[in-house]
Amino acid sequence: MLTMLRPALVLLAAFTVITGIAYPLVVTGFAQVLFPFQANGSIISKDGKPVGSALIGQLFDDPRYFWGRPSATTPFPYNGAASSGSNFGQANPALHERVASRLLVLRVADPSNTEPVPADLVTASASGLDPHMSPSAAQFQIGRVARSRGLDEAKVRALVVDHTEGRTFALLGEPRVNVLRLNLGLDELR
Known part of the structure; x- marks a missing residue:
């Protein structure tokens, strides 16, 4: 059971960091640099x-x-x-x-x-x-x-x-x- 649960938890943590933290920060950063007026609510x-x-x-x-x-x-x-x-x-x-x-x-x-x-x-x-x-x-x-x-x-x-x-x-x-x-x-x- 632990051998099956461990990869699932590692993937959950990895995708949480990638899609929940890294991706939003990168997109927000690009938006602030490329389109600051729009990114800040126009x-x-x-x-x-x-x-x-x-x-x-x-x-x-x-x-x-x-x-x-x-x-x-x-x-x-x-x-x-x-x-x-x-x-x-x-x-x-x-x-x-x-x-x-x-x-x-x-x-x-x-x-x-x-x-x-x-x-x-x-x-x-x-x-x-x-x-x-x-x-x-x-x-x-x-x-x-x-x-x-x-x-x-x-x-x-x-x-x-x-x-x-x-x-x-x-x-x-x-x-x-x-x-x-x-x-x-x-x-x-x-």
């Missing part, structure tokens, strides 16, 4: 203080700011510890209620805007944490944000264009706007 700072992550959305509901996609996380929006979508299908009445509620909020916030509301402003992403919105979602909000801040719409539109990211490697995904970075840029406008 934290965005303002005046030397962290204000959020480039990878996790935040709730903005002040009319002076651009609003991102709704979040389906619980118990509060953009809860990084509870990443999930709503899992509501198109036929689910709860989805229709949420979309109608969000449409109402957007229309009340900017009654003069009669443009069609982009889908990503009324539906949550699969993770519920999406930090981006489509350029059309940003364009939809330019009038409200400019009026709320007393800014020229052309200036705000130019800011949106400056903050629009293209496709990854010029072919993956869709153009997008990081909501936090756009709002920080907005705060810098005078």
Whole structure:
């Protein structure tokens, strides 16, 4: 029995050291050297203080700011510890209620805007944490944000264009706007 147990325990100890200690340390070391911004949470700072992550959305509901996609996380929006979508299908009445509620909020916030509301402003992403919105979602909000801040719409539109990211490697995904970075840029406008 001991002859069979000894090799098993030696292998358990060896693989614990290799996969539980050595491998994570090597991967963490490479990540810190090659990709320090991403390895440390993609934290965005303002005046030397962290204000959020480039990878996790935040709730903005002040009319002076651009609003991102709704979040389906619980118990509060953009809860990084509870990443999930709503899992509501198109036929689910709860989805229709949420979309109608969000449409109402957007229309009340900017009654003069009669443009069609982009889908990503009324539906949550699969993770519920999406930090981006489509350029059309940003364009939809330019009038409200400019009026709320007393800014020229052309200036705000130019800011949106400056903050629009293209496709990854010029072919993956869709153009997008990081909501936090756009709002920080907005705060810098005078």
